[in-house]
Amino acid sequence: MRLLLVGAPGSGKGTQGQALAALYGIEHLSSGEVLRTEVRAGTPLGQEVAAYQRRGDLVPDQIVFDLLIPAVAAATARGGYILDGFPRTLPQALEAADVARRLDLTLNAAIYLNVPETILLQRLLSRARPDDTAEVIKHRLEVFTQTTSPLIAYYRQRGILLELDGEQSPEAITAEIQARLTDR
Numbered sequence: 001m002r003l004l005l006v007g008a009p010g011s012g013k014g015t016q017g018q019a020l021a022a023l024y025g026i027e028h029l030s031s032g033e034v035l036r037t038e039v040r041a042g043t044p045l046g047q048e049v050a051a052y053q054r055r056g057d058l059v060p061d062q063i064v065f066d067l068l069i070p071a072v073a074a075a076t077a078r079g080g081y082i083l084d085g086f087p088r089t090l091p092q093a094l095e096a097a098d099v100a101r102r103l104d105l106t107l108n109a110a111i112y113l114n115v116p117e118t119i120l121l122q123r124l125l126s127r128a129r130p131d132d133t134a135e136v137i138k139h140r141l142e143v144f145t146q147t148t149s150p151l152i153a154y155y156r157q158r159g160i161l162l163e164l165d166g167e168q169s170p171e172a173i174t175a176e177i178q179a180r181l182t183d184r
């Protein structure tokens, strides 16, 4: 099983990624976590990544590819994955689709967690990661609208988009995803 979670900051990608990984016995790969691990390692690359994350700006595509593609390849070898937060730009999606097509490993579904901005703001302000300040959250939401949301139309056009009401309880969302994947 190869799945992708698309959604704004705070939409529940991490929460659903963990639940679906447990449900299907596949790996949960969060691009934000992979990047934060590099930051914690304190490497020069990690310091560069930290500056983008602190501001809520996207990390340049090439850095993301260099860190994510090996992780995706390793997960593939272990039976599948649920990608959380990667791809999140159209160039990333096109590049990832190209790699996947060559390996005959295209996505089964792209799951879009749709949550209104007022709810996203409440969730993130009560969580308090270093990039969860009001100002940085506002910027992350703008980046989502401008740069990531075109992916929704892209995956809809490919016929693999599953759009969900992300305001339901986490358990209800997981159950709905499972039911809709079974129905397809």
Ligand code: AP5
Residues within 6 Å of the ligand: 007, 008, 009, 010, 011, 012, 013, 014, 015, 016, 031, 032, 033, 035, 052, 053, 054, 056, 057, 058, 059, 060, 061, 064, 084, 085, 086, 087, 088, 089, 092, 123, 124, 126, 127, 140, 166, 167, 168, 169, 170, 173
């Ligand atoms: P990333 O780590 O991906 O952060 P994000 O997209 O801003 O999303 P979050 O992790 O904040 O939210 P989430 O959707 O995972 O929700 P969660 O389950 O935690 O990216 C961080 C940064 O890394 C970016 O700004 C960028 O700099 C960089 N980056 C990452 N990927 C990149 C890429 N591909 N290219 C370039 N740069 C990249 O839930 C949030 C809260 O809500 C939690 O408290 C949770 O308990 C709660 N919650 C979850 N679901 C529900 C529910 N159904 N009901 C009520 N509460 C809920």
Ligand code: MG
Residues within 6 Å of the ligand: 013, 014, 030, 032
């Ligand atoms: Mg997350």
